[in-house]
Amino acid sequence: MLNEPDSFSDMFRSGIPYILLIALPALICCSPVMASEFEVMSMSKFDVNGQHFGSRVSSISLEARSLYSWNTSRHCVLTRLINLSVNDFDKIRQGAGGLIVMLPRNILELDVEVKEHITILEQEMLAHTGTVPIYFAPFNINLETIIDDITHTTFKAFSQNQTSVAQLITSVSANGYHATVGGSSNVANKNSKIPIIYGELAPNQLLLKPNENPVDGQKLPVILITATLKTFGVFNEYPVNSDVTVLLALVEMLSKLHSTTKMAPNYRLLFLISDTGLLLNFQGSKKWLEIDDNSALQNVEFVLCLDTIIESISSNPDMAIYMHVSKPPKEKTSISHFFKLLKSSAEKFAYNITVEGVHKKINLADTKLAWEHERFSIKRYPSFTLSSLKSHRSPSRTTIFKDDETRILEHTLKASRIIAEALASFLYKMEPTSSIFDGQFAIKEENILPYFGIKSVLHNNDVKDAFEKYLNNVKIIYDKADSRDPDFMFYNENDVKLNVYRVKPAIFDIFLTILIGFYLLIVFLGIQYFPLFYNIVSKLTRDETSQQTNGHYTERLKYK
Amino acid sequence: MTLYHFGNCVALLMPYYFTYKYSGLSEYGAFWKCVQAGGIYIFTQLCKMLVLATFFYSDTSSTGNGEFNFFAEIFRCSVDIADLLGFALILSRIPGKGHSKLITAGLGWATAEVILSRGIMLWVGARGTEFSWIYILKCLESNVMLVQHISTATLIWLFTRHDLNKALKPLVSVLLAVTVFKGVWLEGLLHILTIGPWLTIAVKALVAAIIGFCTLHIYSGLAQQIGI
Numbered sequence: 009m010l011n012e013p014d015s016f017s018d019m020f021r022s023g024i025p026y027i028l029l030i031a032l033p034a035l036i037c038c039s040p041v042m043a044s045e046f047e048v049m050s051m052s053k054f055d056v057n058g059q060h061f062g063s064r065v066s067s068i069s070l071e072a073r074s075l076y077s078w079n080t081s082r083h084c085v086l087t088r089l090i091n092l093s094v095n096d097f098d099k100i101r102q103g104a105g106g107l108i109v110m111l112p113r114n115i116l117e118l119d120v121e122v123k124e125h126i127t128i129l130e131q132e133m134l135a136h137t138g139t140v141p142i143y144f145a146p147f148n149i150n151l152e153t154i155i156d157d158i159t160h161t162t163f164k165a166f167s168q169n170q171t172s173v174a175q176l177i178t179s180v181s182a183n184g185y186h187a188t189v190g191g192s193s194n195v196a197n198k199n200s201k202i203p204i205i206y207g208e209l210a211p212n213q214l215l216l217k218p219n220e221n222p223v224d225g226q227k228l229p230v231i232l233i234t235a236t237l238k239t240f241g242v243f244n245e246y247p248v249n250s251d252v253t254v255l256l257a258l259v260e261m262l263s264k265l266h267s268t269t270k271m272a273p274n275y276r277l278l279f280l281i282s283d284t285g286l287l288l289n290f291q292g293s294k295k296w297l298e299i300d301d302n303s304a305l306q307n308v309e310f311v312l313c314l315d316t317i318i319e320s321i322s323s324n325p326d327m328a329i330y331m332h333v334s335k336p337p338k339e340k341t342s343i344s345h346f347f348k349l350l351k352s353s354a355e356k357f358a359y360n361i362t363v364e365g366v367h368k369k370i371n372l373a374d375t376k377l378a379w380e381h382e383r384f385s386i387k388r389y390p391s392f393t394l395s396s397l398k399s400h401r402s403p404s405r406t407t408i409f410k411d412d413e414t415r416i417l418e419h420t421l422k423a424s425r426i427i428a429e430a431l432a433s434f435l436y437k438m439e440p441t442s443s444i445f446d447g448q449f450a451i452k453e454e455n456i457l458p459y460f461g462i463k464s465v466l467h468n469n470d471v472k473d474a475f476e477k478y479l480n481n482v483k484i485i486y487d488k489a490d491s492r493d494p495d496f497m498f499y500n501e502n503d504v505k506l507n508v509y510r511v512k513p514a515i516f517d518i519f520l521t522i523l524i525g526f527y528l529l530i531v532f533l534g535i536q537y538f539p540l541f542y543n544i545v546s547k548l549t550r551d552e553t554s555q556q557t558n559g560h561y562t563e564r565l566k567y568k
Numbered sequence: 569m570t571l572y573h574f575g576n577c578v579a580l581l582m583p584y585y586f587t588y589k590y591s592g593l594s595e596y597g598a599f600w601k602c603v604q605a606g607g608i609y610i611f612t613q614l615c616k617m618l619v620l621a622t623f624f625y626s627d628t629s630s631t632g633n634g635e636f637n638f639f640a641e642i643f644r645c646s647v648d649i650a651d652l653l654g655f656a657l658i659l660s661r662i663p664g665k666g667h668s669k670l671i672t673a674g675l676g677w678a679t680a681e682v683i684l685s686r687g688i689m690l691w692v693g694a695r696g697t698e699f700s701w702i703y704i705l706k707c708l709e710s711n712v713m714l715v716q717h718i719s720t721a722t723l724i725w726l727f728t729r730h731d732l733n734k735a736l737k738p739l740v741s742v743l744l745a746v747t748v749f750k751g752v753w754l755e756g757l758l759h760i761l762t763i764g765p766w767l768t769i770a771v772k773a774l775v776a777a778i779i780g781f782c783t784l785h786i787y788s789g790l791a792q793q794i795g796i
Contacts, residue, residue, distance in 0.1 A: 517573055524576055536590060548785070
């Protein structure tokens with residue numbers, strides 16, 4: 009039992025420093041508790057032709073504010089996608105410190121105008137280099153509460169004409185939120201590559217007429233059918249790939265037709281799929297045109313490109329097919345012939361589909377091409393694009409959202425049928441009124457449904473397997489980004505989490521310190537004056553018990 | 569929320585220091601005795617844990633979802649009688665004179681409790697970015713616990729005295745029982761009333777004050793009688 013008066017300092021001399029040496033690092037290692045955590049997706053980042061898209065900055069550690077109350081770059085805007093307008097987005101892009109957008113719970117439930125608005129906003133986001141980090145959060149009820157809270161606080165603070173005292177109280181009692189996204193720096197993926205797959209549907213050698221030798225098969229005119237596979241949109245998610253679905257349906261059907269019919273087609277059919285078209289300026293087709301030995305391209309009848317043949321999000325229940333060309337086709341050319349076939353096949357098999365031609369000249373001054381066929385038109389191949397969209401500026405081309413899947417499926421079936429019929433009529437020089445894809449050749453739902461699951465040319469070898477099943481000379485080539493002057497570049501993305509902490513403003517802490525100070529003062533005085541209290545209690549006891557007291561009260565009588 | 573907030577929470581524990589400094593303990597050099605009292609607290613808690621783990625069915629699922637299980641609480645509080653034994657051990661082992669002996673025991677016990685049961689929570693929680701009132705509430709509650717523990721120490725001391733007025737003996741026993749089974753009746757009452765956390769603290773403070781006053785009343789009588 010130590011009883012020295014300086015035992016306190018003794019302890020410091022002996023044990024405490026060593027204990028602290030061990031305890032302090034251990035304490036510092038105990039990281040503070042994590043708050044509400046949310047999954048977020050970063051906005052897609054990529055470079056095309058030296059232009060940056062998406063934000064280079066990735067980490068956020070800022071005060072979360074609502075759309076209506078942010079004003080400096082030290083605020084991170086937390087809002088719903090449906091509340092964000094293009095104008096707001098432009099301001100945030102230039103001034104705020106970050107943007108976190110919560111996606112709607114169910115895109116199907118939204119109004120037509122809202123859907124339209126979302127796609128326009130999406131296009132706007134994809135059109136600019138952002139300096140602020142942008143994240144998308146899937147719908148989450150907790151995040152919704154937080155968004156409501158910050159919006160509500162703002163309204164309370166600004167809606168009424170309050171006195172300065174009331175505003176002070178509001179600011180002290182207000183709940184602040186601090187948003188943190190721990191994104192590591194984005195590293196450019198030096199191995200960025202775009203896979204391109206192509207294959208040929210050659211005329212069946214056995215069915216060739218005996219007087220033709222097989223070599224002649226190589227000299228037949230070529231019809232090239234291309235589609236691009238959308239692999240990402242405004243964030244890293246897989247959009248609907250109706251183009252590839254239609255293309256694979258065509259591959260399947262025409263291949264079946266080739267292997268059974270006694271008619272030898274007069275054309276070679278080439279199919280080409282590349283990853284990511286519009287957003288990457290159709291790099292895939294460009295690469296293919298560069299590498300191909302041109303033997304296939306010596307005698308091109310026409311190039312058919314598919315682009316957004318079905319709108320993945322649409323307000324219009326009817327569908328339309330537009331044939332986009334760079335120069336108006338002359339009479340008697342194969343394109344104008346095909347256009348007529350397409351028109352009559354549309355009339356015959358689907359009543360409410362309009363087929364129209366749209367002419368748009370190639371603007372070489374533009375950094376980005378409008379349609380895929382322009383890549384081929386520049387090389388003077390007769391080419392056109394089939395699309396459900398009238399304008400190349402339509403925001404539906406890049407949207408990641410999809411609504412009613414039954415509508416998409418139904419339209420895909422219709423589009424496949426119309427194009428297949430028109431193509432078959434063209435190949436076999438048949439009357440447009442004959443219907444080929446009926447009975448055993450009918451394009452059925454179960455045929456095309458699996459193709460919707462395709463996510464990339466390389467994903468699970470799905471596309472490769474399908475091509476190899478029906479086509480010959482299937483090859484996959486890669487367009488690799490040049491190491492010095494890359495045409496395109498992708499960025500590595502990590503899974504990131506958004507943490508939202510409930511915080512109080514600094515003024516609140518000071519306020520609290522003052523309150524605690526008062527409390528401590530009261531406790532201090534209470535302890536100081538405790539002897540007085542004790543004396544009173546003692547007197548009470550003495551009066552009660554009326555016992556003899558020796559009156560020996562120490563001055564330092566203290567109980568507590 | 570920040571280190572500043574942590575500082576605020578720690579500042580709320582200042583009454584412990586005031587008690588030590590201004591009740592004369594510092595002049596007796598009673599620091600080391602307080603540490604010993606804390607050591608006995610740790611020893612008692614370890615024994616309690618051993619007993620709880622050995623003999624009691626720990627139904628964490630029912631206590632986890634905020635339900636108040638009356639019988640489980642009674643069992644748990646019956647183990648808290650070991651706390652009283654711990655206090656008795658401190659009072660018998662640690663020498664001291666008059667009032668300072670009791671304050672040493674109560675303060676040492678309460679300080680050890682605060683450091684062990686609140687320390688990690690405050691360090692990890694209050695320093696974190698997320699704000700919560702719970703840390704301030706817990707610190708305020710510790711102040712109530714300080715009063716509570718000093719009264720308990722006094723009650724134990726009174727209980728062990730033979731020269732206590734016989735008429736007061738049952739009262740002391742009742743107060744001790746009330747203190748030990750506070751976990752049952754007070755928590756149960758608060759649970760039934762479902763009042764807010766701030767009011768809960770206020771009620772606890774009130775109860776501690778009442779028990780403290782009764783104790784003080786009995787103690788002052790005895791203290792005058794034996795002349796300390």
